[in-house]
Amino acid sequence: MITPVSRRAAMKWAAAGTFGLAAGIGTTAGLARWIRTEPAPYRFFSEAEARLLIPICEQIIPRDDTPGATDAGVIFYIDRQLSSVFQRHQPTYRLGLDAFRKTCLQVYKSPFEQLEFARQTEALRLIESNKAPKELWGDRSQSAFFNLVLDHTKQGFYGSPRHGGNRDYASYRMMGLAYPNLIGQNRYAAGRPI
Amino acid sequence: MSLPKVNVVIVGAGAGGGIVAKELATAGLSVVLLERGEWPRYDDHNDDELNSQRTPVLGNPFGPDDKRHRRVVVYNNGSTRVVLPSEGGYNNNAGCVGGGAVSYGAMAWRFMPQDFRLRSIYGEVKDSTLADWPISYDDLEPYYEKAEYELGVAGDYTNNPFCGPRKKPFPMPAFPYNKEALLIEKTATRMGLHPFPIPMLRNSVPYNGRPACIHMRSCVGFACPINAKAGSHNTVLPIAMATGHCEVRTGCVASEIVVDDRGRARSVRYFDAKNRGQEQPADLVVVSASATETARLLLNSKSKLFPNGAGNNNDWVGRNLQGHLYVGAAGFLEDEVYEEAGPGATLAICDFNHGIPGLIGGGALCNEFIPLPYLFTNMRPPGEPRWGKAHKDFQRRYYKRLVRLHGPVQEIPNFAARVSVDPTVKDAWGIPVCRLSGTRHPADFQQGDFLSKQAEAILKEMGATRVWRSGPSPTPSLSGGQHQAGTCRMGDDPKTSVTDRHGRIHQIDNLFVADGSLNVSNGGFNPALTIMALAYWVSHHIKAGWKGSQLR
Numbered sequence: 158m159i160t161p162v163s164r165r166a167a168m169k170w171a172a173a174g175t176f177g178l179a180a181g182i183g184t185t186a187g188l189a190r191w192i193r194t195e196p197a198p199y200r201f202f203s204e205a206e207a208r209l210l211i212p213i214c215e216q217i218i219p220r221d222d223t224p225g226a227t228d229a230g231v232i233f234y235i236d237r238q239l240s241s242v243f244q245r246h247q248p249t250y251r252l253g254l255d256a257f258r259k260t261c262l263q264v265y266k267s268p269f270e271q272l273e274f275a276r277q278t279e280a281l282r283l284i285e286s287n288k289a290p291k292e293l294w295g296d297r298s299q300s301a302f303f304n305l306v307l308d309h310t311k312q313g314f315y316g317s318p319r320h321g322g323n324r325d326y327a328s329y330r331m332m333g334l335a336y337p338n339l340i341g342q343n344r345y346a347a348g349r350p351i
Numbered sequence: 352m353s354l355p356k357v358n359v360v361i362v363g364a365g366a367g368g369g370i371v372a373k374e375l376a377t378a379g380l381s382v383v384l385l386e387r388g389e390w391p392r393y394d395d396h397n398d399d400e401l402n403s404q405r406t407p408v409l410g411n412p413f414g415p416d417d418k419r420h421r422r423v424v425v426y427n428n429g430s431t432r433v434v435l436p437s438e439g440g441y442n443n444n445a446g447c448v449g450g451g452a453v454s455y456g457a458m459a460w461r462f463m464p465q466d467f468r469l470r471s472i473y474g475e476v477k478d479s480t481l482a483d484w485p486i487s488y489d490d491l492e493p494y495y496e497k498a499e500y501e502l503g504v505a506g507d508y509t510n511n512p513f514c515g516p517r518k519k520p521f522p523m524p525a526f527p528y529n530k531e532a533l534l535i536e537k538t539a540t541r542m543g544l545h546p547f548p549i550p551m552l553r554n555s556v557p558y559n560g561r562p563a564c565i566h567m568r569s570c571v572g573f574a575c576p577i578n579a580k581a582g583s584h585n586t587v588l589p590i591a592m593a594t595g596h597c598e599v600r601t602g603c604v605a606s607e608i609v610v611d612d613r614g615r616a617r618s619v620r621y622f623d624a625k626n627r628g629q630e631q632p633a634d635l636v637v638v639s640a641s642a643t644e645t646a647r648l649l650l651n652s653k654s655k656l657f658p659n660g661a662g663n664n665n666d667w668v669g670r671n672l673q674g675h676l677y678v679g680a681a682g683f684l685e686d687e688v689y690e691e692a693g694p695g696a697t698l699a700i701c702d703f704n705h706g707i708p709g710l711i712g713g714g715a716l717c718n719e720f721i722p723l724p725y726l727f728t729n730m731r732p733p734g735e736p737r738w739g740k741a742h743k744d745f746q747r748r749y750y751k752r753l754v755r756l757h758g759p760v761q762e763i764p765n766f767a768a769r770v771s772v773d774p775t776v777k778d779a780w781g782i783p784v785c786r787l788s789g790t791r792h793p794a795d796f797q798q799g800d801f802l803s804k805q806a807e808a809i810l811k812e813m814g815a816t817r818v819w820r821s822g823p824s825p826t827p828s829l830s831g832g833q834h835q836a837g838t839c840r841m842g843d844d845p846k847t848s849v850t851d852r853h854g855r856i857h858q859i860d861n862l863f864v865a866d867g868s869l870n871v872s873n874g875g876f877n878p879a880l881t882i883m884a885l886a887y888w889v890s891h892h893i894k895a896g897w898k899g900s901q902l903r
């Protein structure tokens with residue numbers, strides 16, 4: 158499988174005229190197959206990281222009778238920003254997700270994704286309050302990692318859909334806000350609101 | 352290489368600089384206006400909350416950008432940090448033509464007569480540089496009026512017994528109260544207070560060729576799609592440019608005012624939009640780059656007579672940095688009060704600005720601008736869960752029941768709160784950056800504590816539930832922010848001020864300041880209209896001294 162990173166690298170090499178050699182695709186059939194490949198869904202996250210982060214975001218804003226973080230595409234918001242304006246947060250995510258994955262394996266003997274919902278909540282409360290095993294986190298603050306994910310999740314859920322999240326204006330619908338934003342209406346008349 | 356000489360070069364096309372450009376260009380002077388940012392376009396940002404001035408999480412929509420700009424913040428414990436423009440510690444205002452007025456809430460406050468005489472009223476305050484202004488409310492009144500009429504203010508002071516005298520009524524009728532304000536009005540009046548409509552630099556009716564407000568919820572923090580909000584960019588600057596001798600150069604970052612050995616400003620050095628070094632000679636120079644950047648430019652302009660920066664021989668440039676500590680209270684009503692009618696802030700109470708026993712100063716209280724959904728996620732009573740289903744329930748249940756009263760505390764100036772220039776950190780052009788240090792005066796916290804308790808009492812009296820105060824933080828913090836002011840104080844004594852009463856730098860006869868830097872104190876109000884009035888005041892005195900070809 159071509160990972161997102163190696164595929165991007167391959168594109169660069171292709172531009173330099175050494176594509177076939179570098180990507181190890183020597184035949185026309187191989188090239189055709191590569192071109193048909195669906196674009197990788199993520200720009201920054203690996204598939205495994207995304208599988209872990211999606212239920213974390215869903216814990217922060219869960220689905221009930223209205224859509225949650227997964228439905229709204231919060232992961233795509235975070236992924237897109239991490240590969241552009243949030244590049245400075247890349248290490249926090251990469252290292253934090255790894256430490257959290259190990260935390261769940263050690264404390265709950267199970268990957269986070271496979272825990273029951275209530276148990277997942279418990280696991281997140283652990284890092285929210287800096288109570289996960291210290292040796293797994295080293296110098297890194299568990300709560301700082303959690304707070305960053307919390308903030309980015311809210312941004313992805315409530316921000317403009319043009320940044321990848323808030324799919325179908327899910328949060329605006331949830332809060333009863335008209336969207337697109339109403340322009341041109343004037344609810345005032347004769348000096349008093351109507 | 353030097354460019355052809357002009358009469359005036361102005362640095363900064365915000366609320367102050369735009370007005371000076373118009374006043375001097377229409378008086379016949381040739382003007383070059385340097386602006387580091389660009390002309391703002393609504394379509395670049397529209398109603399995107401993550402790109403708004405209030406929550407610039409994806410970068411500053413109105414500049415400056417994170418790539419080329421930096422500042423250094425000094426914390427209480429002496430440690431320092433380099434901050435980006437979109438981070439809170441930067442104390443950003445804006446970097447575009449029109450400046451902060453493009454995206455502001457457009458409150459159009461005149462300071463009260465007392466605000467110009469704080470030292471006379473309250474006496475000497477320990478650890479403070481509290482002083483009277485060299486000019487009075489009455490001196491500035493005609494210029495307030497000019498700003499109100501030329502840019503356009505909607506208001507009605509019939510029910511405000513605390514305002515200074517005014518010769519003419521507001522040019523536009525006030526905006527009516529929204530649902531939230533109607534409820535506050537009823538309660539506040541019953542409590543013996545005097546609520547009245549907030550004056551706004553926003554059209555309540557069509558005015559001067561611009562249409563009336565269409566009440567978008569995304570107003571404060573955003574550009575107006577129809578230019579119902581007034582700033583220099585959509586009022587005075589078009590007039591200045593129509594004269595044919597005012598040139599606005601965007602993307603131009605000023606690095607230094609060249610002061611010659613006889614103590615006269617000769618030119619402004621800057622980097623143009625293609626990052627080429629340029630030098631613009633002029634008969635006179637006006638700096639209106641905001642309290643932080645004006646101080647920085649003066650400090651970076653070293654010369655033989657002013658080795659520590661232009662006008663800084665007494666170490667007053669950059670001192671007395673003020674802004675506004677914002678305090679108040681919030682709660683929830685049983686019935687929904689939300690209206691799809693922005694910006695939301697419509698009612699003010701000035702009963703607490705002055706005359707409170709034991710307090711130095713005070714501040715106005717206003718009902719608040721509509722918070723958009725992401726901003727609202729941070730508005731919670733203490734102890735409320737931050738995430739999970741409880742978070743969603745809160746967003747759904749309370750967004751439309753929110754009621755808030757907040758206001759700016761009159762900050763007491765102190766010498767240690769300052770803008771200096773960092774010895775090592777430079778921006779993308781190699782210009783030393785602002786270094787912000789010091790904290791607010793302890794008196795601000797007393798005022799803030801008092802004012803937030805008044806807000807809490809009103810909300811409780813009107814039956815709001817779960818009321819919580821957003822009082823002053825117990826940790827002393829740095830001032831500044833969008834309301835930044837005070838760093839080039841005007842005064843009659845050169846030993847304790849930077850400019851004279853006309854905004855002219857002491858000892859440099861052809862160098863002026865025209866922005867919030869001049870404010871001796873910053874009122875218990877948003878300072879935009881005062882900055883505009885001061886720009887008209889400074890312009891008037893430049894014109895009075897202009898004799899055909901030079902300043903006398």
